[in-house]
Amino acid sequence: MKKLTPQEIEKITQAAMKELGPSATPEKIHQIVADVVSELERGAPSITLSPEKISSEGKVIVTAFGKNQPGILFQITKALFELNFDIQDVSQKIVQDFFTLIIIVDISKSAGDFNQLKTRLTQTGEQLGIRVFVQHEDIFKSMYRV
Amino acid sequence: MSYNFDEIIQTLRMTELDHFDIRTVTLGISLRDCASRNADTTAQKIYDKITRVAQNHVENARKVERLYGISIANKRIAVTPIAIACDGLSADEFVKIAHALDRAAMECGVDYIAGYSALVQKGYTNGDREMIKSIPQALAETKRVCSSVNVASTKAGINMNAVLEMAHVIKKTALLTKDNDGIGCAKLVVFCNVPEDNPFVAGAFHGVTEAEVVLNVGISGPGVVLDAIRRLGKSDFMALAEEIKKTSFKITRAGEIIGRKTAEGLGVPFGIVDLSLAPTPAIGDSIADIIEAMGLESVGAPGTTAALALLNESVKKGGIMATSSVGGMSGAFIPVSEDQGMIRAVELGHLSIEKLEAMTAVCSVGLDMIAIPGKTPAETIAGIIADECAIGMVNNKTTAVRILPIHGKDVGEFVDYGGLLGRAPIMPVRNLDSSVFVTRGGQIPPPIRSLTN
Known part of the structure; x- marks a missing residue:
């Protein structure tokens, strides 16, 4: 809600007088100016938004895929350690030359947030030449648990 | 481990191989409080309101994408039907509103804003009349506005005056945007029984009974369903329906959580999940491929309508358990230009407009993204619209026509819009005269099933 200055109201009055020309009467001008001023002062309609911070709590599922090589589990857990994230569960499978690694990480207790974790692990994945996915557990909970 | 190894791998397979994404998160914004004594002030109020409410829409949706590792293909905005929000303006003034919407969409970083709309199933107000008159110019002069x-x-029957007028509006829009292969018509939909909470652009708008702001979500995932059917192999219809239901359940649950989180992040109420399978031009993300995977040589073969009915019903049944907030179109989409399998079938002559029309009786929407010769008379287009409306009216369902009469092009040629709008081969239209019928004027009365009380 903003108040118009007397100069702005003067300008509106001038414009109204010019527009009305010979048909201008003090009453008409007063009415138009009052309408325009009240409309402008009301401004754009207001609406209250109350955004919530997108989750930095709960568990995150880290999945890594790629050609097997020494040090993958070490590099990924090292990154998690350095960011002070708590590992809750680890599972790994190797089929022929390809491995799949799934780690469940608790992010509620760490000072670090989800974005830091995702950025760091994506970098680690690139360095190792493997693909790393980082997803909040809620998506799995909602898709597979009724 | 609290999650099964296979469940985690399956989710990644869906997103990485089968093109699973959330098709759209659409922020609906009421513009009912933006009316004002002059068009410029109204336009400014509309611009101000949209840019304030939706300023974080795209950024917020990106955060949700990152959190769950599932992409949200489109972030869009829908507004109150402009003919209602701005009733009383003239056609020229409506065009100013369209420009304000376009600028607001650009400012918010969204590719399309929908709701340049009117509801005239029973009759026109003066504002409706002016707004409809302004559509061709509004679509030609803006990039992001959809109508x-x-x-x-x-309940009301078919307003045949509006049907004929819309046929002329489509022709004029095609002409004004002829340098871009009539792209204006890709942003213009004629509806019967339009849903008021549909998140899918171009036909989206924010219904007049909706709250101030609301976030709706449209799911997708033909690729995931296709993969499930292919893996199932030979089975009877019950097993096939079961498999589609299970898949639909999972993708709807993903849509629901993503919709809710997006709404929370913006601080707006969550609206509905639209249980629709929406194809894209990507290989494998196709409704036609699903129908063929069920055992038909090509979409368009006898059996196509039955296959589509099975698909559509199973998607709904699986989805309805996964969310309590179903709305919008909720059914498989069959746009021609946006579906690689449909394009192939049209090019091979396996799919005609008449077969597509039959298919629309059992799935959502209707004749969607169909290119026809530019010389097709407006009266013939009106006949096509009237047929679609009749299917929707009698069957108590949504139907729509988004048809593209391509100026200067004929059967055998095609138009290519690129991106999600895809590529459309020009389809033949029956060269028979409908003009005496469609110019009778007035209303086709509602069917007996409208008397439900």
């Missing part, structure tokens, strides 16, 4: 007009409903 829709509802011309029929089960």
Whole structure:
């Protein structure tokens, strides 16, 4: 809600007088100016938004895929350690030359947030030449648990 | 481990191989409080309101994408039907509103804003009349604005004056945007029984009974369903329906959580999940491929309508358990230009407009993204719209026509819009005269099933 200055109201009055020309009467001008001023002062309609911070709590599922090589589990857990994230569960499978690694990480207790974790692990994945996915557990909970 | 190894791998397979994404998160914004004594002030109020409410829409949706590792293909905005929000303006003034919407969409970083719409199934107000008159110019002069007009409903019947007028509006829009292969018509939908909470652009708008702001979500995932059917192999219809239901359940649950989180992040109420399978031009993300995977040589073969009915029903049944907030179109989409399998079938001559029309009786929407010769008379287009409306009216369902009469092009040629709008081969239209019928004027009365009380 903003108040118009007397100069702005003067300008509106001038414009109204010019527009009305010979048909201008003090009453008409007063009415138009009052309408325009009240409309402008009301401004754009207001609406209250109350955004919530997108989750930095709960568990995150880290999945890594790629050609097997020494040090993958070490590099990924090292990154998690350095960011002070708590590992809750680890599972790994190797089929022929390809491995799949799934780690469940608790992010509620760490000072670090989800974005830091995702950025760091994506970098680690690139360095190792493997693909790393980082997803909040809620998506799995909602898709597979009724 | 609290999650099964296979469940985690399956989710990644869906997103990485089968093109699973959330098709759209659409922020609906009421503009009912933006009316004002002059068009410029109204336009400014509309611009201000949209840019304030939606300023974080895209950024917020990106955060949700990152959190769950599932992409949200489109972040869009829908507004109150402009003919209602701005009733009383003239056609030229409506065009100013369209420009304000376009600028607001650009400012918010969204590719499309929908709701340049009117609801005239029973009759026109003066504002409706002016707004509809302004559509061709508004679509030609803006990039992001999408328009829709509802011309029929089960309760009101078919407003044949509006049907004929919309046919002329489509022709004029095609002409004004002929340098871009009539792209204006890709942003213009004529509806029967339009849903008021549909998140899918171009036909989206924010219904007049909706709250101030609301976030709706449209799911997708033909690729995931296709993969499930292919893995199932030979089975009877019950097993096939079961498999589709299970898949639909999972993708709807993903849509629901993503919709809710997006709404929370913006601080707006969550609206509905639209249980629709929406194809994209990507290989494998196709409704036609699903129908073929069920055992038909090509979409368009006898059996196509039955296959589509099975698909559509199973998607709904699986989805309805996964969310309590179903809305919008909720059914498989069959746009021609946006579906690689449909394009192939049209090019091979396996799919005609008449077969597509039959298919629309059992799935959502209707004749969607169909290119026809530019010389097709407006009266013939009106006949096509009237047929679609009749299917929707009698069957108490949504139907729509988004048809593209391509100026200067004929059967055998095609138009290519690129991106999600895809590529459309020009389809033949029956060269028979409908003009005496469609110019009778007035209303086709509603069917007996409208008397439900």
